[in-house]
């Protein structure tokens with residue numbers, strides 16, 4: 001088994017990794033589409049569109065497909081964005097839930113002394129409220145949102161930026177995510193990465209992206225990191 005005992009920093013993706021946010025995202029997307037006089041979609045369909053930030057989510061919703069059409073009406077997209085922001089802000093934490101064992105895993109990692117950060121593609125405007133609604137704020141030394149830097153995952157820059165800000169070496173950092181964007185970003189940063197089998201990965205099996213670890217439950221990282229948590 002690979003040695004993860006030198007890891008001292010863990011970067012977490014948010015949507016689909018810590019938080020099942022698809023129900024609220026789907027509601028806001030459908031309210032947006034309805035306000036624009038467009039057809040709405042089942043939550044399961046919208047679930048497959050999450051992962052590249054709000055703007056791409058809306059482009060997919062307007063295209064009605066995970067393939068973004070190249071004839072998107074820019075004016076309609078801008079209107080959709082304004083509406084979505086209002087609708088999503090109003091339902092941000094209504095039906096979203098933390099995945100099983102997220103809180104206990106964060107508590108254990110914190111207790112052992114790991115530096116923890118969130119590196120999400122979600123726009124920053126929602127982050128403070130979400131973290132506070134789910135009592136997550138205290139766990140993280142850094143929160144990097146999808147618009148914190150000029151580029152997002154799968155670009156490695158946010159992961160490298162997090163390491164630099166936290167004073168952590170890339171070799172001592174583990175990325176944990178649910179989508180191929182997380183795996184691609186980590187690989188491009190030369191960082192080890194755990195892929196979760198739940199969450200949103202465009203309906204694709206996460207192991208196809210070949211993460212270093214494939215986990216069904218987030219608590220499994222405690223074993224992989226050989227974390228000795230006191231009772």
Ligand SMILES: O=C(O)COP(=O)(O)O
Nearest residue numbers: 014015051052053120121
């Ligand atoms: O909101 C999104 O599109 C994705 O967010 P994530 O990077 O936390 O999965």
Ligand SMILES: [Mg+2]
Nearest residue numbers: 013015016178
């Ligand atoms: Mg995700």
